[in-house]
Amino acid sequence: MDFVESDALAEHRQAAHAWAERHFRPEWVEQEHATGTHHNPELHALLGQQGLLGAGWPAQYGGTDVDPAYALAVFQEIGARGLRMDGWVTTEMVTRTILHVATEEAKQEIVPAALRGEVVIVLGYTEPGSGSDVAAARMRAVRDGDEWVVNGSKMFTSTAHMATHVFLLARTNTEVPKHKGLTLFLARLDAPGVEVQPVHTLGGQRTNATFYSDVRVPDSMRIGEVDGGWGVMRVALVHERGTAVAPGGPTLVEQVAEWARTAPGPDGAPLLDDPTVAEQLARLAIDDEVSRLLGLKVRWIAATGGMPGIEGSMAKLYSSEAEQRRVDVLTDLLGEQALLRDGAGPLHGAVEWAYRKAPVSTIYGGTSEVQREIVAERRLGLPRSRPVG
Ligand SMILES: Cc1cc2nc3c(=O)[nH]c(=O)nc-3n(C[C@H](O)[C@H](O)[C@H](O)COP(=O)(O)OP(=O)(O)OC[C@H]3O[C@@H](n4cnc5c(N)ncnc54)[C@H](O)[C@@H]3O)c2cc1C
The missing domain is CATH 2.40.110.10 (Butyryl-CoA Dehydrogenase, subunit A, domain 2)
Known part of the structure; x- marks a missing residue:
């Protein structure tokens, strides 16, 4: 596997940070938490106008000359600042599917407008x-x-x-x-x-x-x-699983580890001095790294023209279940402080927020049971667990 993508990303991280310093508004995160809407129209329009949504897409469908690695670094920076971009995530999935299967008329009508940020799907x-x-x-x-x-x-x-x-x-x-x-x-x-x-x-x-x-x-x-929708769905579901962009910056586990250096444990000593705490955090960091690598593999397959079907299921299954393990352990580590929301809690309530968000991750985009079936049948060649419909 080729890790050139991450080298290119490192180059753009500083520029992405500067972009966010200039354009990112912290109240967007408060709005997202208050409304539960994981899409910010103002930010979306800005990303479209500046050509960031169209980075790396074919020029004949509105692709821009913005470097895709820079655009990815900006998206990661936005994620690191606590904002989700679900409107773009689903628009991108469908737009990629349209490029694969739709008529030229539909491609011309939808793809350029989506990349300009005017169409949200x-x-x-x-x-x-x-x-x-x-x-x-x-x-x-x-x-x-x-x-x-x-x-x-x-x-x-x-x-x-x-x-x-x-x-x-x-x-x-x-x-x-x-x-x-x-x-x-x-x-x-x-x-x-x-x-x-x-x-x-x-x-x-x-x-x-x-x-x-x-x-x-x-x-x-x-x-x-007409009546060919199942084939289209197979393409669309591949684009749904495992292609999410992980936020940049320190992970939640790294942030908690930093916090635990000084936060007192039950005996008054810093929590991180407790070897079991250090071991738990290390295990979570390993989970994070495995999730990151599985995600990179999926993106690499997609970027080189492949269809990461099974790999997408494996990445989605592993990372969503790792997310749930992570929030359980971190909630235990923070104790009662893990229940405090937003500014009232350590790390601005990041663990509380992550804990409430985690249960649905093994449901949307296909449940864990469904992902396991895909891996069992298509990778391991095990028999189908349900009748062919
Ligand atoms: C927050 C959230 C956002 C969502 N957003 C969208 C969206 O934008 N668009 C959209 O179309 N959908 C969306 N979904 C729906 C999501 O994709 C479905 O909830 C998911 O596919 C599961 O379907 P279901 O809820 O009907 O559960 P069911 O299919 O009824 O499943 C119930 C349980 O049975 C298990 N099960 C079902 N079939 C099998 C099987 N063959 N083998 C073993 N176990 C099985 C499941 O794993 C699950 O545990 C969203 C869901 C959530 C929670």
Whole structure:
């Protein structure tokens, strides 16, 4: 494996820091915590205008000449300052899928606008009755001339209240096995018949339930072949798993280790003087490093034109479960102080925030059980655990 990417990143880190000093507004983090919305329109527009979203993308679809390593360093700097960019994460996944499978017309209409920051796309796969078994989607799309008429509902349509488009998985054929009757569409969220209702989660994140009544989508916004949606989903899910950009700067474990150098333990001595504390932190640091390397492998496969299917599942499974181990251990180490939010707690409440956020990480993007099945079947060649639908 080639680690040139991380060398290039090191060069750009200083410039990214300067960028953030100039543009980043600390109140954005407070807003994110208060609203549970992991998307900041002001920041998103700025990144689009400055060509950072388009860095490394093909020029004919609006790619810019900004160095992708610099853009990555800026995204990491934003993450290190505590802000998530879920609106861009889902837009990027869908836009990459569009580049793989859509018509030239759809590519020209969507990709440049997405890279300018004008189009924000969210994922509409999960329904009230289908999550892991995503191919069981019941949303219906029926053709009417040059348009499709869409009816149904989606669950957990995160960021839909801030987005322009939703990538909808819909059933276009009820006469064939479930995987063979699906098609994907890019629907406008401001179209007549779309309703967005908030769903607030334990972790503080706001997601949504979305409802679609006779929503019209032009055929030009069909992404992939009619009834070919399962193939499109396989591409889209690969882009969903393991491609997340890890924040730059010290990790949470490193921050807690630094804090533990002086924070007193039960006997009054610094916590880090306790060898069991040091050992626990070391184990977590190893977990972090393994997660980082698995993530790098996925990005490397994608960057060299491959499809990191199994590798994405392995990275997602390992890093999300490591995240849960990490917050459990850190919460124990901080004791009652781990319950204090924001400015009231050590490290500005970072452990409390991480603890509430961690449970969903093994659910969205495919649960741990589903990732294990993928690795078991496709890597180890073990038998399927469920009937072919
Ligand atoms: C915060 C949050 C944000 C989300 N954002 C989005 C979004 O933006 N867009 C979107 O479309 N979806 C989103 N999701 C939905 C997410 O992808 C689903 O919750 C997930 O796929 C699981 O589906 P489910 O909730 O219906 O659970 P179920 O599929 O009902 O699963 C319940 C349990 O059964 C287990 N299980 C299911 N099938 C199997 C199997 N074959 N073998 C073994 N175990 C199995 C699961 O692992 C799980 O433990 C989000 C979810 C959350 C929590």
